[in-house]
Amino acid sequence: MSVWLPTAPCTPGDCAVHRGPATGPVTAVGRLLAGCLLVLAGALLTPLLAPLPGGTRDRLTRRWCRTVLRLFGLRVHVRGAGAAPARGTGVLVVANHISWLDIPLLAAVFPARMLAKSEIGRWPVLGALAARGGTLFVERERLRALPATVGALAAALTAGSRVAVFPEGCTWCGQDQGPFTRAVFQAALDAGAAVRPVRITYRTERGTPSGAPAYIGDDSLPASLWRVVTAGGLTAEITVLPLIPAGRHTDRRSLAEAARSAVTGSAAGRPGPAHTAVASDSANRSAPSVHQYLNSIPAPRSSSRTRS
Secondary structure, eight states, X not given: XXXXXXXXXXXXXXXXXXXXXXXXXXXXXXXXXXXXXXXXXXHHHGGGGTTSOHHHHHHHHHHHHHHHHHHTTXXXXXXXXXXXXXXXXXXXXXXXXXXXXXXHHHHHHSOOEEEEEGGGGGSTTHHHHHHHTTOEEXXXXXXXXXXXXXXXXXXXXXXXXXXXXXXXSSOOOSSSOOOOOSHHHHHHHHHTOEEEEEEEEEEOTTSOBOOTTOOOTTOOHHHHHHHHHHBTTEEEEEEEOOOBOTTSOSSHHHHHHHHHHHHHHTTTSOOOOEEEEOOOOSXXXXXXXXXXXXXXXXXXXXXXXXXX
C-alpha cells in the first residue's frame, strides 16, 4: 500500500462486534445464497435497464437494492429530509464509509453514479455491473490521473448526474470517522453542484451500534459476509441531511469541512422522523481505495478556485 494512503485504526477483532441476537446457521446460509444470487441476477439484467427512462431506472434500482439488503437480513430506516435540487441538476452525495453494504444502502435512497478504483472494473461479474451502472473509475496509483478524475466528476455533475462518493478515503467501524478528502469537493465547486451529506449507521434491534457490517483492516469479504448474515436484528440507518446549496462555499476546504460536520456533528442529536422499509453491491475495502488517493493530492492547477 502506498505511504500516502490513509488507513483507519479499526480492526475486525476490536470493532466488528455485534451485541445482539445471532441467526442460526441454516438461516444464515439461506440469506447468503439468496443475497448473492440476486446480486448475480442484477449483473445479468442490468443491460435491460439502459433503454428505460431515468425515473423508471431509479425506481427499479431502489427496489433491487432494498431487496438485496432484505435478503442479507437487514432492515432499513430512512431518516431526515431536505429540499431536493431541481430536476436535472447535478448533486454530489457524500457519506461516511463503514461497509460494502454502504453502496446498495445509498442506492436504495439515492441511485447514483459511483466513484470507484479502476481495479473494481476488472472484477468478474461485479466489475461489469459497476461499469454498466455508470461507475466512474480512476487509477488511484497514478498521481497524474487526478486532474482527469476531478474533470470527469465535474463533467458528470454538470450534465445533471447524481454522483455518490465516500470521502473518508477508507472504511471505519462507525464509532469514529476520518477526515474528508477535498479533491472530490473541488469537482462540485467546478460544476456549481450542490452537496448532499448522508450519515450511515448500523444498529442492533435495541438501537445500539453494531460492528457486524464493518469491513475494516485486513478483513476478508467472506468473513464480512458471514458476520452480516449471522447478525440477528440488524438495522441499517441512513440519515438524509440538509442539502448544502451550490455557492454557499467558495473553496474546497470549507465545503469538505461543512459536509463532514453535517455527517458527524449531529450524531448525538435527534434526527427527523423515520419511516421503516424492509430492505448490498461489491465490497469496498478499507485499505487502498480511490478516495484515499484523492485525499492525498492537491487539486488541479487549472482550477481558478483551488485552495487547500
